[in-house]
Amino acid sequence: MPVPRPVPNDKGDTVTMRNVVIAGYQRSPFTFATKGALAKVRPDEIAAQVVRGLVEKTGIDAAEIEDLIVGCAFPEGEQGLNVARLIGFLADLPLSVAGTTVNRFCGSSMTSIHMAAGAIQMKAGEAFICAGIESMSRVPMAGFNPAPHPGLYARYPEAYVSMGVTAENLAKKYSISRAAQEEMAAESHARAAAAQAAGKLADEIVPITDRNIRVEVDGCIRPGTTAADLAGLKPAFDQAGSVTAGTSSPLTDGAAAVLVCSEEFADAHGLAKLARIRSVAVAGCAPELMGIGPVPATKKALERAGLKIGDIDIVELNEAFAAQALSVMHDTGIRFDNTNIDGGAIALGHPLGATGARITGKAAALLKREGKGLALATQCIGGGQGIATVLEAC
């Protein structure tokens, strides 16, 4: 059993913390919203099958799980009520396992991991399933009933700024050319296609079956995409801008889940540990530049871990938009060559609430697969936020 380590907090004090590990990661295939293979499957059903798959794959005794924490960006309709509890029922988790739904838009399911980690450290539970779900086919982005505060919109319209416009703002601010965005998007597809072809994604995917539907592979990846192909697309958000559908993450359906537990618990139950959570952080930023959110979040998380960006071997940086990811790389010093090595959201897709669990689980799995020491998972969040998690090999 590992000895709890003294960890400096951000005031410089040293406190003794329990170790928290990621002991399993699974996700559904990610497919295009509306036209993809999962469009006709309810999101609670997708998530439940992923949760069941995670329980089976890790071999955890489900009765030991404290809570099912599910991130979701638009928790209404089929994702409504307390969908986490319903997913628990659908997944046949014991009734003793609690359930809560979390919303931090795209950061929702990374937040669910952070909540579990915090709870474990204060001995409020030993094992948690931290999941995320989004059917962008069945619950529209912005929800069925958008009802913005008229006064806030009048005084501070940035509060409701559309995501595409924030990417345009970053492209302008950082002078990121359309060609640079397209080059990055093409590379993302190339990496994802290569990983898929080499069977590197199969391990993390739980096939989804519903009625006569069976979905086993990702549907958003377009092998052979070149920057030249993308150059022909029209701007998607601003007719005078540079951001296109090809340099944005697609609207996607999918779910992801990770098993988060104390290191003692993992060891005692013989669970396979993927990575240890070293530090976490969230940070706010200007909503009209929301894509830059990973910069302050990463800075805090690295400081809390006593690390510098150069120490990180593997990065999962969510590609909401190519312009956004390039801006973050510019400000943080994150290098693209060790970032999203199996492809990012532009190629794989970005089911909002599910992405945080995917990139954190993926970073943990990559640490193990690649035999590296430290990893960072970070993403931007609509409304102007960033979230980050630093992982270390167990």
Next chain:
Amino acid sequence: MTAIEKVAVIGAGVMGAGIAAHVANAGIPVVLLDIVPNGASDRSVIAKSAVEKMLKTNPAPFMHRRNAKLIQTGNLEDDLGLIADCDWICEAIIENPKIKRDLYRRLDTVRKPGSVVTSNTSTIPLGVLTEGLGDAFAADFAITHFFNPPRYMRLLEVVKGPKTRDDAYRALKDFGDRRLGKEVIDCKDTPGFIGNRIGIFWSTVATRSAYDLGLTVEEADSIVGRPTGVPKTGIFGLADLTGIDLGPHVIASMIDLVPANDPLRDFVDPEHPLTKLMQKMIADGYTGRKGKGGFYRRAKVDGKSVKQALDLVSGEYRAEQKARLDSARVARKGLRALVSHADKGGQYAWTVLSHVLSYSAALASEIATDIRSVDLAMKTGYAWKWGPFEMIDMLGADWLADRLAAEGRPVPTLLQAARGKTFYREDGETLSILGFDGAYIPVAVPADAWMLADLKRGRTPVKRNASASLWDVGDGVACLELHSKMNSLDENSIAMLKEAAKVDKLGFRALIIGSDADNFSVGANVGVALFGANAAMWPLIENAISEGQKAMLGLKYAPFPVVAAPAGMALGGGCEICLHADAIQAHAESYMGLVEVGVGLLPGWGGCKELVIRNLQNPKRPQGPMPALSAAFEAISTAKVATSAEEARDMQILRPKDGVSMNRRRLLADAKAKALQLAEGYEAPKPIEVNLPGPSAATAFRMAVEGFALQGKATPYDTVVAAEVGRVLSGGDTDITETVAEKKLMQLELQGFMNLIRNEKTLLRIEHMLTRGSPLRN
């Protein structure tokens, strides 16, 4: 009578696929089969790709995309068994009697007893098609000849053979009439039946004579188009549309079949310079709009797209020249003035009409059961405004016979018989037609299939003003007929709507609203609004809106049922009339929508209110206040027009209890039947109150439209107009916890309308629409 509940169409070419699509439009499952092409990996590729192509064709063969799912595709080798449970099998394959007969033998091995087989042949006589097939097959066989495109062309020619079963033939005709909405015309078994026999002769004479008399293509089309009641494409524009390469085929097949003395032969000459020119055009790929160009084309000259026309003599394209023949101008005074004019346009009109009318009169008894069948066939199959015999009546039978005689030309027997008479005679309320024996035959008007003209004949309206009339259509039902230009709505129309809301005082127990016009109503006459705005007569405009609102509410809350019967366009105010009726009985070809934003306005006569309420009442909509409002907002802010009654149903303009009539001739009768049904124990609707989200919804709409503007999908002024629409639809300054009454929504409409009409950019939009006929995107 055999009920037709499932249909098969063999042959997935343009006609076969189009027929299958239209059968699907009637809600009937249909099997579509074609041959297996050599080396095809997908053996049913022909039928499958025909359906896929039709989903992209404009104008759409399908009235609703989902109708495509009613077509089951396959091939003749593997899937012939699919026809086993079909009641009607329609063959639409290559025009070759032997191949057709071989197919019939194969069909006979699988089709069920009592099923009917028909051919869509346009030329081959029935006797030839059934040769050697035995009496049992002949009893189940007939010809059903559709016109292209089958959804839109109303003519269906039917031919029975001497052995065809009466009940089967009746079942086919009834299906064609009620389910497919066609004007079903009995034809005799002669080449080209009625439509193509006269139509091909007409087009041959019209093209050739244009050349011989030295007219340009523009001049010819300016004469043989609207002045003679033909669509404005005229003859050369029509050839471009249908394909210039089609002409030689159809003429060749007709020439093979018509008698040796048929006048068609006088106009077909392989050595004629125009024939040579057209052969060269076809060989070079100038086959019309589908090819590199036709008699007209668009070409780039100095980087600008210009319209060009072909010089018939030199065979070269040149810039289009507007035709300015005096004869075309005097044509407004009538056909006789046109054909009597001395210029080349007048000579051309006389040449074409004298030959076509003589030909029709000479052939009528041989090809048709009566003269009205000939007229109906040409009107519904070739879209002529008047049939040949109606045109003879316009010219005068004596006048025509005299001029033919004076020119030393033969006067057909039927025309001789008509001397001193007319082909159509109105005798009080009865319409009679001149029979082939010279005696008049009354035209029966079935109680369930009539046009308003049939009931108006010989009667006076209950009330009338310049824009609308009220008629007694029997059984205690009144009909409000709009009859201004394009049925646009003005002061008089509104005044008559108000009168119509009081017809119970005149002893009526129900009201229908409809007419025989091509369009139910194109909406309010915005010219009046523009005039008022330019003179800053704001109270006048405000009054017009509030009076219109009162008229609409009058219809809605009248103590008797009101059924609107739209056909063609029902736009803006026309759509608002329908929205305030208790029920709608729509012709399948109804094009409905609230299009006011196109002229920078919003629906002010209750259209916003009704569309919101209809969407809120749609049980299938997702929960919450926004989905209903968003649907109404999208429809109104994009001026969306449904391209069929079924699409109007998707837009909630038609509700589940509203009906659709496929046959235009049955529309008003169906509306009347619906009105009478509603009249039993009728109670006027209760005023509706709704909960609307107010400013937060208006903000959500503003945000959405601003996004569209940034993307270039909305213009700057669109965002202003849409903001007003959003404010009305969301209930103004209300709160979701409060109810909003119908009248409050109408006040918001009035306010929004007045805000917009005072904006100069709205006036620019109206002016653009009135002067150029298209919306200004400012």
